[in-house]
Every structure is written in structure tokens, then in C-alpha cells.
Amino acid sequence: MEYTVDDLVDGLSYSHLLRMQFDLNHGALHLKKLVDARIRMLEAANRKVCAACGNDIDSENASAYTVVFGPSDFRKKATCCGMDCFEEFIVKLKQYEGIKTTLAKQDVIATNIGTK
Ligand SMILES: [Zn+2]
Numbered sequence: 001m002e003y004t005v006d007d008l009v010d011g012l013s014y015s016h017l018l019r020m021q022f023d024l025n026h027g028a029l030h031l032k033k034l035v036d037a038r039i040r041m042l043e044a045a046n047r048k049v050c051a052a053c054g055n056d057i058d059s060e061n062a063s064a065y066t067v068v069f070g071p072s073d074f075r076k077k078a079t080c081c082g083m084d085c086f087e088e089f090i091v092k093l094k095q096y097e098g099i100k101t102t103l104a105k106q107d108v109i110a111t112n113i114g115t116k
Contacts, residue, residue: 052085
């Protein structure tokens with residue numbers, strides 16, 4: 001649900017309105033601090049970074065690729081800024097999956113020979 005400034009003011013108690021009036025009459029530093037912090041939080045939540053090169057990805061970037069992978073109860077999402085980075089990400093993902101498989105096999109072998 002989206003709120004307007006009118007909704008915000010209508011929802012404030014008399015004592016909070018008096019505090020806000022005091023803040024507004026003295027440069028609105030507290031309100032500015034609250035608004036700045038909220039904007040930073042929203043921008044950080046919407047920020048996308050390329051999974052391969054680490055560059056920021058503009059939400060309007062038409063050449064960006066997003067892949068969703070992993071088991072249904074633990075989905076992971078990766079976005080890459082272009083085809084080259086997407087290919088690099090897939091190569092790294094294959095290497096990572098290969099390492100995981102190798103470690104799992106070593107764990108089974110170690111368990112079977114009683115070293116674990
Ligand atoms: Zn990239």
C-alpha cells in the first residue's frame with residue numbers, strides 16, 4: 001500500500017504533529033534525516049549488481065539477463081549486465097557445481113572408509 005503525505009499527516013497524533021511542527025519550524029532536520037534514510041534504504045533494495053563483473057545494472061538495461069536457479073525451497077537469482085558476463089557466470093556456476101560434487105563424493109568416500 002502506498003501512502004501520501006496527506007495520509008501521513010492524518011495518521012499522526014496531536015503530540016506527534018506538534019513535534020513535526022517544531023521540527024519544520026527549525027529547519028526540518030529530523031524529517032530530512034528520516035526521508036534521506038528511507039530513500040537510501042529503497043535504493044539499496046532495488047540496486048542490482050552484475051553477478052560476474054560486479055558493475056551496477058540499470059533497471060532499463062535491455063541487454064541484462066536474469067537467471068533463477070536452485071531447488072524450489074531455496075531459489076537463487078542472478079542478474080548479469082550482458083551476454084559476455086552471463087556466459088562467464090554460467091562457467092563459474094559449472095565450476096562451483098563441479099567442486100560441490102567433488103566434495104560430496106570425497107565426503108562419501110571418507111565416510112565409507114571410516115575416516116570421518
Ligand atoms: Zn557484468
